[in-house]
Amino acid sequence: MNYLDFEKPLAEIEGKAEELRALARRNEEMDVEAEAKALDKKASDLLVDLYRDLSPWRKCQVARHPDRPHCRDYIEALFTEYTPLAGDRNFADDHAVMGGLARFDDTPVVVIGHEKGHDTKTRIERNFGMARPEGYRKAVRLMDLADRFNLPVVTLVDTPGAYPGKGAEERGQSEAIARSTEKCLQIRVPLISVIIGEGGSGGAVAFATADRLAMLEHSIYSVISPEGCASILWKDAEKMREAAEALRLTAQDLKRLGVADHIIKEPMGGAQRDRDATIAAVGKAIGALLAEMDGQSGKTLVKARRKKYLDMGSKGLAA
């Protein structure tokens, strides 16, 4: 279990309970259960306390928690017959973006998402979920496929942002992102998007421009990272707490602004504390949102999707 900095007191209590139990296992005469239980209770009270009113910056930390379920976990658990499709037919296959054909509740769909990786090796392989132009071009190709064969699209968003690299720029990172967003607005099939962790700027927009956007309770979606914003506007990257506050990047604020349509509740203490429950909740939400889109013609879907984005923001926080 990885603890975040603000969870340190919790780590101490949970560590003590664990120690006690380990001691008891070695020494059968000892009965520590009562004490351990008391510690458990203390820990769970503290957890509730910590997570009751998470500050925006803490939410950023939870959204980036390495133990959160990632795109691959969701695809494995929620979809059957997942058949990954690779490549942009142009230059390469980007491992930061995974996607392909699959079934969701028996319905054939196209699923696309950012994958961050879960250990050093896979993180490097996945480039920490930072896509290059090839990733967006692969997504465009898959969305085209979905459009042609009338398959709903589900996107899972989890990226710090598009990769700021030399090759990525050379090969047209901006153009690739613009085309992906454009494709999201063009396809005549339902498009459901879930932000499962970090929705980092343009790299997220390229997948999250959807009929319905759901966000996990502690996920974020922002024009810039709080650190980046702090270093530009406060001239001090350490002011990320203030920046996170000002940017209104939490799922709750985004719902008020009309950007997110639905918030998926996370287990107490964040998705990382009960991955299976989180994945199940996301699955339920995808099912419900897809059902909302059921039976709508392609033309209606595109028209409504465009209207949604044209109208967005007109009411501010009162939306």
Add this chain to the structure above:
Amino acid sequence: MNWITNYVRPRINSIFSRREMPENLWTKCDECGTMLFHRELAENLNVCTNCDHHMAIRPRDRFTALFDNGIFSEIEVPKPLSDPLHFRDQKRYPDRMKAAQRSTGEAEAMLIAEGEVGRSRIVAAAQDFSFMGGSMGMYVGNAIVAAAERAVKRKLPFVLFSAAGGARMQEGILSLMQMPRTTVAVQMLREAGLPYIVVLTHPTTGGVTASYAMLGDIHIAEPNALICFAGPRVIEQTIRETLPEGFQRSEYLLDHGMLDRVTHRGKMRDELITIIRLLTGQPPAVRGDLPAPEPIVSEPDAPVAPPTAEAPKTS
């Protein structure tokens, strides 16, 4: 006493005193350092007469030089909610806005207008880098949508001059949402079969490049403009390498297939006329017959207020 005091020192002093010339009469080229007299600079559309460096040009000046006789009618932009997030960094966002409005004399970072260019009617939009870095917020989004709607309504080509550091952070996610919003505007043009020409000027970066600026039917850039998604400093920090000379500049993008053309500002108008007439099936422009664009500065040596067009307002 000796040549140092008699010759070198006065020269040094003269260099320094030259730099202290009143700013409104002289502009120093950021590239070659040449001091340029305002009138000459304006006549040359803010392109350095010495090194051809393209300096920023305000949307009104650009439109005055672009439209026939310098006449255009401004299109009103629906006002967005101001300060939707109640954003506050070291300053309040409304205060930053007021400061930008005071220093530029403009309401926001984009000007949109309709008028004739080489006797073809067009809708044009120009982003104002001097207004909070040209940043794209709700207003810029509204402007692009309004311009596209006007173009569709009147069946006119749309020419957009981009210049921005990216999305406006002070509007948070709502600035980011201008990426899909402006993309919808581009789609409206495309579906109506209308040309959408993007002229990318220095600098065009971030979310602006990654949306409407890279979705044109034709991409033309001014020479040596920085055009990118992530800026060079961010990339250098990521890859820990110094980037090659000219990286992410117009000519580099042209080489990498992201642009159709790189065109000098002085030739832009003629080129736009040619392209627009070709795309809309009109006969070639009759050059001799065209009214000349109005000169930007009319009163010689007048203390310079930024030249403004007497634009009839439409509403």
